Amino acid sequence: MALFPGWDTDDIMLAKRIIPCLDVKAGRVVKGVNFVELRDAGDPVEVARRYDEQGADEITFLDITASSDDRDIILHVVEQVAEQVFIPLTVGGGVREVADVRRLLNAGADKVSINTAAVNHPQLVADASAKVGSQCIVVAIDAKQTSPGKWQVFTHGGRNNTGLDAIEWAQRVTSLGAGEILLTCMDRDGTRNGFDLALTRAISEAVDIPVIASGGVGNLQHLADGVIAGKADAVLAASIFHYGEYTVRQAKQYMRDRGIEVRL
């Protein structure tokens, strides 16, 4: 400590992150409130570059390609984006084995998000983090409230209840070696009513790895709520940025005005 005299160590300068999320299907960014009506929303490289210019702290790609034949297309997308956008990239969707994780990292992803496969084979989280390091492994948790103060983990877009308690599952994947949790409040996803703040806070306080809040963002106040009331380390949103309602920079300015540390 003698090396740094006079520092007030209570000041936390680490910025809360804002992460735009892009759904990618067969190599194109698609938009849609649900999975039924998808519209082409452009070239992933161009969209990613635009968010980078707006000051996005990271970008998350969710590969929603249905056909396994087209799975390799996401690798080319990641390669192209990583050549031009120099901020962290997270990629999720269809990750089933350690080899998938390695392929995505080799293509230029910094982190890989695992969802259903983690539920089916928790050992995958341990194997992947042992192989590539915890810092590269994000476990995505889709949670829904099942009774007051209780949330369970769902898969398949909220259709399958795994019966796992969301808080216990978050703690379990943390001990298996996850480096971060991407928590989606499934009751709120697509509603634009804001995060489930009780859920977000419960998960964030239950683990000592960073938690990204996702699902339900409809305005900038929701982002600030996720950090202040939800205790999230980062907030992820799709539609409020895609439709041009707000820029990432506006979101950051809004959060800064509410006393949240951001990178501006």
Next chain:
Amino acid sequence: MSCTVAVVDYGMGNLRSVAKAIEHVAPDDRVLVTADPAAIAAADRVVVPGQGAMPDCMRELEARGLRQPVLEAAAEKPFLGICIGLQMLFGHAEEGNVMGLGVLPGRVPRFPRAAMVAADGARLKVPHMGWNEVNQAVQEGGEVHPLWHGIADGSRFYFVHSYYVEPEHAEVIAGSTQYGIPFTSAVARANIFAVQFHPEKSAQAGLQLLGSFMRWKPSLC
């Protein structure tokens, strides 16, 4: 004049991003991702990145016969260490209880659990992940290190790590950051510059630093 930069490939982490970022800022230079000792020895500049666990990194470095080439590069040519590439320059690492290269005296401890508390009592997460401020150290003569040129003091860079370096000598500290405790986020000595954060993932500030490294002419004595 175009130069060759070797990005040392010892099988740990995503070197492609580092190579692409350097190509982006130095399009006329040759960027070589290599595990070949001869290529490292022949390069004008050397970058040692690295992520994951320190014991794995040291083991892979040894297994590929790269300890000596990296030590030689650190002794004589413009050298940039990134993340584990910074940590391995030091001596004892708490992670896995291994020894680093010992180029700089000091140790590599983990963020102490007891100190990981914010002012409001909230627990600070480890790994330290995200964009944090780097305070540039003023060197003797009142200047900051030339690799900080064009970067505002206190600029944010992207970090992902659970361990940090604790140099024995304060004069090698080129930058510091705080997360529960103040820690050294950049070190410099002669031809060596090494950072805890990831310049290749730190947007404009990171690219500026990489560009400066590619033009840097350190005096070796």
